Structures are given as structure tokens and as C-alpha cells.
Amino acid sequence: MSFLQLSSIQKSFGPVQVVHDFNMAIDKGEFISFLGPSGCGKTTILRMIAGFETPSAGSITINGADQTDLKPNQRNIGMVFQAYALFPNMTVFDNVAFGLKVAGKPKAEIEARVKEMLALIHLEHLADRFPYQMSGGQQQRVALARALAPKPQVLLLDEPLSALDAKIRVSLREEIRAIQRQLGITTVFVTHDQEEALSISDRIVVMNAGRADQIGTPSEIYNTPKTRFVASFVGTLNLIEAKVKDPAANRVEIAGQEMVIRDSLSTLKGGERVALALRPEAASLNAGSRTDTSIPGEVISSSFLGSVVRTRLKVGESTISFDMFNDPGLTPPAHGETVNLHFAARDLLVIRD
Amino acid sequence: MKLQKVWAWLAILIGAAYFILPLIATFEFSLRMRRGEYSFDAYRSVFADSQFRDSFSYSILMAVLTILFGVLLIVPTAYWVRLRLPQFRPVVEFVTLMPLVIPAIVIVFGYLRLYNSSSIIPFTGSARGTDLLLMFSFMTLSLPYMYRSVDTAMRTIDVNTLTEAAQSLGAPWRTILFRCIFPNVLSGVLSGAFITFAIVIGEFTMPSLLNRPAFGPYLQLIGANRAYEPPALAIIAFAITWASIGILQFASRFNKARPPKP
Numbered sequence: 001m002s003f004l005q006l007s008s009i010q011k012s013f014g015p016v017q018v019v020h021d022f023n024m025a026i027d028k029g030e031f032i033s034f035l036g037p038s039g040c041g042k043t044t045i046l047r048m049i050a051g052f053e054t055p056s057a058g059s060i061t062i063n064g065a066d067q068t069d070l071k072p073n074q075r076n077i078g079m080v081f082q083a084y085a086l087f088p089n090m091t092v093f094d095n096v097a098f099g100l101k102v103a104g105k106p107k108a109e110i111e112a113r114v115k116e117m118l119a120l121i122h123l124e125h126l127a128d129r130f131p132y133q134m135s136g137g138q139q140q141r142v143a144l145a146r147a148l149a150p151k152p153q154v155l156l157l158d159e160p161l162s163a164l165d166a167k168i169r170v171s172l173r174e175e176i177r178a179i180q181r182q183l184g185i186t187t188v189f190v191t192h193d194q195e196e197a198l199s200i201s202d203r204i205v206v207m208n209a210g211r212a213d214q215i216g217t218p219s220e221i222y223n224t225p226k227t228r229f230v231a232s233f234v235g236t237l238n239l240i241e242a243k244v245k246d247p248a249a250n251r252v253e254i255a256g257q258e259m260v261i262r263d264s265l266s267t268l269k270g271g272e273r274v275a276l277a278l279r280p281e282a283a284s285l286n287a288g289s290r291t292d293t294s295i296p297g298e299v300i301s302s303s304f305l306g307s308v309v310r311t312r313l314k315v316g317e318s319t320i321s322f323d324m325f326n327d328p329g330l331t332p333p334a335h336g337e338t339v340n341l342h343f344a345a346r347d348l349l350v351i352r353d
Numbered sequence: 354m355k356l357q358k359v360w361a362w363l364a365i366l367i368g369a370a371y372f373i374l375p376l377i378a379t380f381e382f383s384l385r386m387r388r389g390e391y392s393f394d395a396y397r398s399v400f401a402d403s404q405f406r407d408s409f410s411y412s413i414l415m416a417v418l419t420i421l422f423g424v425l426l427i428v429p430t431a432y433w434v435r436l437r438l439p440q441f442r443p444v445v446e447f448v449t450l451m452p453l454v455i456p457a458i459v460i461v462f463g464y465l466r467l468y469n470s471s472s473i474i475p476f477t478g479s480a481r482g483t484d485l486l487l488m489f490s491f492m493t494l495s496l497p498y499m500y501r502s503v504d505t506a507m508r509t510i511d512v513n514t515l516t517e518a519a520q521s522l523g524a525p526w527r528t529i530l531f532r533c534i535f536p537n538v539l540s541g542v543l544s545g546a547f548i549t550f551a552i553v554i555g556e557f558t559m560p561s562l563l564n565r566p567a568f569g570p571y572l573q574l575i576g577a578n579r580a581y582e583p584p585a586l587a588i589i590a591f592a593i594t595w596a597s598i599g600i601l602q603f604a605s606r607f608n609k610a611r612p613p614k615p
Contacts, residue, residue: 052517072520083511085518089536099522143518150522 003028003186004049004154009058011044011210018044020210022058029184031177033197035221036207037233045207046156046190051075062153078147082159084139086131092118092142093127099150117145120179137168144176148183155180157189161196173200194234198222206230223279228351231277238278239351240318244268252276252348255316259293263350275351280310282347283322285333291342299339302332313341376591383584395585399575405586408571409593412560415484415567416553419491420546423499426492428542431503432534435512449500452493457558464490465562483563490559495552499545506541510534547598554594 002025011019019041026032034042047053049060051072059068067075078099086095096117100110118124121141131139140160147155157176161169177200180187191197197204198218206213206221206229214226225231232239242252247265251258252274261276268274287294297313297320308323309332320341324332333339386394399405434445452460468486470478476486512534519529535542560567568590576583 050517050521052520072517073523073525075521076523077521079518079521081514081518083514085511085514087515087518087533087537088510089533098519098524102523102525102528146518146522156521 002026003030003063004188005059005061006045006049007059007061009045009048009060010056011041011048011053012056017056018210019048019055022210022212024205024212024215026186026188028063028186031180031187031189031200031202033189033191033201033204034207035191035194035197035204035234037192040207041210042190042192042205042207043158046158046188049154049188050077050079050156076150076152077154077156078150078152079156079158080140080143080147080160082162084131084136084143084163086139086143086146088131090130091127092123092129092131092134095131095142096146096149098146103150113149117149120148120182121145121175135168136164137172140164140172141175144179148179148185153186155185155187157187159190159192161191161193169196176200198234204234206233208233224349225277225351228275228277231349231351236280236321238280238283238318238320238322240276240278240315240320240348242274242276242348244270244272244274246270254318255295255297257293257295259345259348261348261350262346263348265350276348277351278320278343278348280321280323283320283341283343285311285322285324285339285341287342290344293345294340294342296338297341299333299335299337301335304332313339315341376588379584380588383581383588386581395581396589399582399585399589404566404571408566408568409590411566412554412568413593413597415488415491416550418488419495419553420549422488423492423495423545423549424503424542427496427499427503427545428535428538429530431500431507432512432530435504435507436516446500449496451496453497457490457494457556458562460493461490461559461562477563483565487560487563487565487567490563491549491553491556494556494559495545495549498548498552502541502545502548503538504541506538506544507534510537543601546601550597550601551594554590 004026006022006024006026009019009022010017018039022041022045024032034045036042044053048055049067051067051070051074055068059066061067062075062077087098090098093114096114097110100113105113114127115124118127121144123138123141123145126134126138126142131142134142140163143160160176161173164172173196176189189197189201198221201218203215203217204221205215208227208229214221214230216224221230221234225234225237228239231237240254242254244265245251245253245258247268247270250261250263250265252261252265253259254276265274284291295315297315300312300314300319302309302311304326305323307326309326310321310323311333313320313322322341324330383395384391384393386392386398430445434442464486465477468474468476468482476482515533515537516529519533524533554568555572556567557569557573561570561573572583572586572590575586
């Protein structure tokens, strides 16, 4: 049986339904990320788990116990907020000790637990500081320690890295993941940053307009997106217009060239249009052992992105981007030049709306 | 020195003179009770008057109670309006502004009509009841200042997120209000308290018409019958009020935390 169970959750604010019949089972110790654009309902689901919003329908259980109608302070759920939310009038020590004091723990136990938590986030030396005396990254680590101190059943992270600069964001997300693994705590993480979600999650829920478009491992979400939205939201994706030639044989035509793809086309008819997705890193200017297809295209632009050079080609009616590793010895194709793009036809994915 | 700086200093000097010169003149006059020489006779006379001690201590007690009950009423109200009823903020602001629009004498006559000894709530039927009514009337008079001070302080903290953070850590409402919110709006509470203190010490209309032995009516009584004691009283009242404000400010220094920038 799953540890955190969300069953048929719905939420409406007045006439607007923001979450539609959401179901999910989360195992103990799992790290789940809710990924999606603003307004997709991911934070609303998190807030319903925390108890700050009441579902319009459905139920939430943790370890078999129904939490749906419990108040937030009765749920034993730790939460880390985007804006840190440290109590400005309290020192780091007092902030971390707050939940333990509220629970009426003995003084010695509080002291030991706070020290343990501060050691976990490597901030023992800042115990006497006030929040305003610390950097954003330090404050968020304290917020994490504060949320973990009372040993919550579930840890909720509401875009905890959004307010931090890029470098701190990367180091802190790794730290969060390491702490989560160390403690084995079931964690739900909300983010709109696909890289964050892909890098630290056991599973990702891609939310779109109040619904889960796809739930899967980072690899599944990235490599086999189920919908056009997932494909376009996670990573950069080429959407190529193709014509179905032989549905039974999964044969399609792109820019006058026929090829056989891996996905089934049995639900489509011959001559029908279909959108195929191709990741930029799956295509190359050079034929390789994996590639089996080559189509010509006209170079629209080449952008230097540091470690890679991204080139855009016009192929038939579609525009395809592909990445090449930066090599100072190679000159990127020039604008207007016609080149052959090589890829494996099995990397083309059928995208359904 | 730049011309702009000169003008700034000139403005400060004119402002200071406007406030300080009358005070110096009042102080100087209060020392002239003895003919031909300066003395503190007027002060001795004031301090020797038991009515002064009684009225002043009565007003100070009233001020402390008004501040205490005012804080207990206004901090939770401002907090709840910000947290749960933001749509009612204009209504609450309007209500708190009413004491500035309605003169104190109108309010007190309303009180006398509503709470006289033959009414359902006969506050004026006893001395203690009238004291209570007077305290409520002081709370009403200080409402516009106290509410705004607290509300402004509350604007500098993220009330919603702090509340949710405390809730997720298991805190009940009482703990959230008194341990997480109140200490962070203390500067606003103190500002409101200073103004409330000054209002209560100097208020004449309310205690006079409710017939309570406050400092305002005493000041008026002395001013009408004596020459040198009233300025001495004014200086004493200033000194005690400033000392009280100083003590409050000193106490506020223990609140070490700086609220986050809005």
C-alpha cells in the first residue's frame, strides 16, 4: 500500500476548477516532483496535502490515515516555502526549535535535535544568527532544517529554490536530495524548472491545466513524453509534421522521404497528418552507427550556447533544432547552407494532444 | 556647504524653534513664582497637591490599560483582516477613521445616552463601570493611530506565509499570534502606544463629561485658577510623557530582530 495517497482530488475556486480528478500513490521515501507552468494546479495540490486548502472532492491519506479534514497543524507535515518564511524575531536555533517547542518536547531533547539538524545543513556555527543576517541559500537551508526537526511524515517543498541564484540553486538541490535520501523522508517538490525536476526526482508529475498529463521517472518523461504538452514543456523539442503513408507498417513521410518509426500508427489512417517529436540531441550533421535516416534541410541559424552549438534547419514545413558539442576546430554551418540531418527514425515519437 | 544643505538646516532650525521656544518660555515662566528670582516654588506647589498625584497616576493607569486592551483588540483584528478578510480592509479602515470625524464630545454624549445608569448596560452606574467606559472611550480615540501603526508594521512581514509556516510546524492560533506575529509588529505597536499614551494624558472632554479624576480636567482646573502652576504642570507632563516614551523605546530595543524588507 502506498504511503501518501491522493484519490480523486478536485479543487475549485468559485466557478473555476483548478484541479480535475487527480489520483496518485506515492511510496514511502519517494521523491516526487510536480512540474508545470504557473497556474497548472501543482501548488494547489501541494497546499491540499499540507492542509492549507481543502479539496472540493476526493481524499488524502498518509500511511492509511485520512488527512482530508485535518487542520494543517494536526498533520505533522513539514513544509519549505519559496520565500523561506523564517520567523524574523527568532534566531536560527529558535527557528529550528520552534516545532519541537510547540510539540512540548523536553529542553534537552530540543537542544540535541536542533544541533543534529544544524549539523545536517552544515550551519552549526550560525545558530545565534537572525534570518536577516544570512544569505538566501543559508536561510532556505535553515527553513529545511526547521521543517525536518519535528520528524514530519511528509516533506513538502514549494518552489524552494526559485528565489536563489543559479549556482546556489544547483548546490542546494543536490543537498536537499542528499538529505532526503539520508532521512528516507517522503518528499513532494513543486517546481516549474524542468532541470530541477529531472535532476532530483524519483518520479515526476507533469501538470497541465489542473490535470496530470504524465507521471513517470525523469527518463520516461524526457524520452517518451505521452502528450504534446509534456514533450514541449520538458526539454527542447522539435515537432515535425509528417504524413502517414502506411499505418500498419508505421511508415511516415517527412519532406518527401519515407521512414519507419517505432511508435504505432494503427489508430491513424493513410494520408493523415501526424506530429512527430525529435529531441535536439538525437540529430546530428554526421552519420553515426545509431543513425539510419538522413534528410536535407536549409540552415536558418546557428547559436553558440557554450558547451553546445544549436543549429536550426528548415526541413519541409517544419523547423528542426539540433545540438552539436562545441568544437573550436569545427565551423558551424552557415546561414542558407543546405546540409543533411542524420537521426534514427526510431527516435521519432508520435505526439498526441 | 551646498545651498541645499543650508536650506535643510534652516528648515530644521525653524521647526525646532517652533517646538522648543514655547517650551523654553513656558519653563522660564514656571520658575517666576517667587518675585524677583527664579525658583522651583511652582513645582513644589504642584507636587504638594495630592490632587495632582491622584489625577496623574489615574491617567497613567488609564493609559496603560488603554494600550493593553487596545493592543489585544487591534493586533488580532489587523492580523485577521490581512490574513482572511482582505476584502474588508477598506471597511475596517473606514471604521477606525470614525473617531477623527466624530468629535469626542459627540461620542461621549452618545455613551451617556447608551450606557447611563438606567440603560441595559449601566456603565455609568458605578465608578468602576465609568472607569471602564472611559478606557473604552480612550481606545476609540486612539483607534485611528493604533490601527494604522499596527497595520503598517504588518505590511512589512509576509503574514500569510509566516502563519502557514507556523501552522505546518503544529502551532495553534494563539502561539502563531503571540510568538510569530506580535514580536514582528512590535515597532508598530510601540508607535501606536506612544500616541495612545499622549492622547490619554492630555484628553479633557471624555473624563470631564464622564466626571472622572483624570489629568486633563485637573490641568484645566489649575489653569483657570492659578498663574505659575499650569506651566509647571505642562513641563512636568511633558517630562513624564517623554520619559515614558523613552522607557518604551528602550524596551523595544530588546526586540533585536529586524523585519524583512517589504
